[in-house]
Amino acid sequence: MDDSEKLKQGLGGALLAARERSGLTQTEVASRAGLAAAVYGRIERGQQLPSVPTLFRLCAILSVSSEVLLGLDAAERAALSTAAMPEESPELRRLARLARTLSPAALRTLTAIAAAVGR
Structure with a gap:
């Protein structure tokens, strides 16, 4: 199973769990998200990925974070952040936060000032 399939399956399972926890039906979630019930069903069964705006609406409807739906735990998020910007020093990250x-x-x-110092 490739990464895309794993993502679809994981997202679908998380959506199912969140929907059942909220006490909503697939039709109710689909309607609130502006989706056809069949489309939401395919997403929940892990056959299709939602668009980013749809994922955002699903998070709001089901009161669940995108990290939970996407299966990112704290360790995975930290690893992704570090891998995305390995060249950033602590000083650069601090400067970015302050900026x-x-x-x-x-x-x-x-x-x-930064442009002048860089010359």
């Missing part, structure tokens, strides 16, 4: 809190004017100033 996200700045006003647009302060961010422009910081960008100008």
Whole structure:
């Protein structure tokens, strides 16, 4: 089974569990998500992946996080974050966190300073 099939099966199983926990039927979830019942059924059976906007709606309807539906536990999320940006130092990550809190004017100033230092 390839990664895509594993993702479909895992997502489908998580959707089934979340739906049963919420006490909703497939038809009710499909209707609230703006899907045909047959399409939602294929997603829940692991035969089809939802679009990102549909996944977002399903998370809201079933009161479950995307991490749970996608089968990402804390260790997997940490591994993905580290693998995605292995070259980032702690200082760079700290600077990025701080930059996200700045006003647009302060961010422009910081960008100008960084450009000048980089020359």
